[in-house]
Amino acid sequence: MARFRLLLPAAVVAAALLVTSCGVTADTTAASVAGDDIPIDDVTALVESPAFAGSTEGTNESTQPGDLARAALQFLIMRQVWVSEAERWDLQIDDSLKSQVGEQLDAQTAQSGQEPLEGRVRELAIEYGTA
Numbered sequence: 001m002a003r004f005r006l007l008l009p010a011a012v013v014a015a016a017l018l019v020t021s022c023g024v025t026a027d028t029t030a031a032s033v034a035g036d037d038i039p040i041d042d043v044t045a046l047v048e049s050p051a052f053a054g055s056t057e058g059t060n061e062s063t064q065p066g067d068l069a070r071a072a073l074q075f076l077i078m079r080q081v082w083v084s085e086a087e088r089w090d091l092q093i094d095d096s097l098k099s100q101v102g103e104q105l106d107a108q109t110a111q112s113g114q115e116p117l118e119g120r121v122r123e124l125a126i127e128y129g130t131a
Contacts, residue, residue, distance in 0.1 A: 028040050028041070030042070030043045030073055030076070031073060031076070031077055033077055033080040033081055033084060034080070034081075034084040036080055036083075036084065038073070038076045038077065038080055041120075042072075042076055042120065042124060043064075043069060043072045043073050043076060044064070045119070045120045045121055045124075046072035046075065046076070046121060046124070047064045047065075047068050047069055047072050049117070049121040050115050051109065051114055051115045051116070051117050051118075051121065052072065052075075052121060053068055075124075075128070076124065078128070079124060079127055079128040079131065082128060082131035083127060083131045085131070086131045093130050093131065097130055098126055098127075098130050101126050101129040101130045102122070102126050104129070105117065105122070105125055105126060105129060
């Protein structure tokens with residue numbers, strides 16, 4: 001019984017260390033602007049996008065080029081600043097404006113010969129342009 005009393009606290013401490021050191025409890029916020037978080041997943045989406053990065057060759061899934069990650073984060077911070085300012089001034093961004101910005105974005109990428117933006121990267125660019 002005495003041995004069990006010693007083992008139980010040791011097991012609890014070991015479990016606590018294991019839980020706090022794994023990715024489940026890791027912070028997923030790259031930055032915060034005006035109380036709104038910018039998720040690391042958005043930075044990763046931009047860095048991995050050929051339309052934003054120019055190329056995804058040579059990237060490792062566990063690391064990202066520093067200059068590219070900083071550029072993506074800067075873009076996302078500026079996007080969040082514009083969105084926050086639009087909210088602060090109580091400006092309404094309707095779907096027709098988002099659609100118009102999306103069409104302009106598609107036309108610009110097609111004209112420049114770039115790959116079209118897709119998925120979350122396209123959403124982020126439209127939010128930036130709309131705000």
